Amino acid sequence: MAIPDGLDRIELTGLRGFGHHGVFDHERRDGQEFGVDVVLGLDLTAAGTTDDLAETVHYGELADSIHGVLVGPPVDLIETLALRMVDLCLTDARVQWASVTVHKPNAPITPTFTDVAVTIERSRR
Template sequence: MTESDAATASLRPTDAIVLTGLRVRAHHGVFDFERENGQDFVVDVTAHLDLSPSAVSDDLSRTVHYGELAVEVADAVRRDPVDLIETVAERVAAVVLAHEPVHSVEVTVHKPDAPIEVPFDDVAVRILRGRS
């Protein structure tokens, strides 16, 4: 198996915990008014992990507590303003991957009030990260 094959295999989805539509007010953006006024960001997280140990044992300690994960993700989005939502997405991915059972994560950060001059429904970045 090549290094590329191994990386791809580690990112293959299995079971997942999915958090969709976490709304967080934060002060990210390139423009001064974005930093000063803040805006809402919407985050979707899919944490890939084997859920069978927790399903068989019915033991919360053998999985990731999605309520606690949601709070951790929201805290990561709120802290330290940055220019790019790409940076926010990387920060969220690191928080999720800090949970031992998670082997890969997909993070989407939506910026519904982005300062774009033409009408739009959504702007977002999506990243997929796995354990190194």
């Protein structure tokens, strides 16, 4: 799914945090680094015209909220993390579309790999 036509975008990429998510006991016990990328689709005309922070999503506050989920209570699946984060993004009524990708670069799999990631996208439309 791509960002719907007519919407502007705010992107927050490479957010990092240490969490204890996973289905295995050692993941819960030892924890690991996770990454998150967020893309919001919304109309930024008012913010661009007025130069007023109140007319847009404060990406610093968004980063803090997403990070809180990332380092918060453990869950088994990164799908759960991504869904919680995309739902959080949509609590701001100005956001019409959101995409969240959760990266688990140290997933417990045997073959050599670069990253495991899950992306969840949701829209109000």
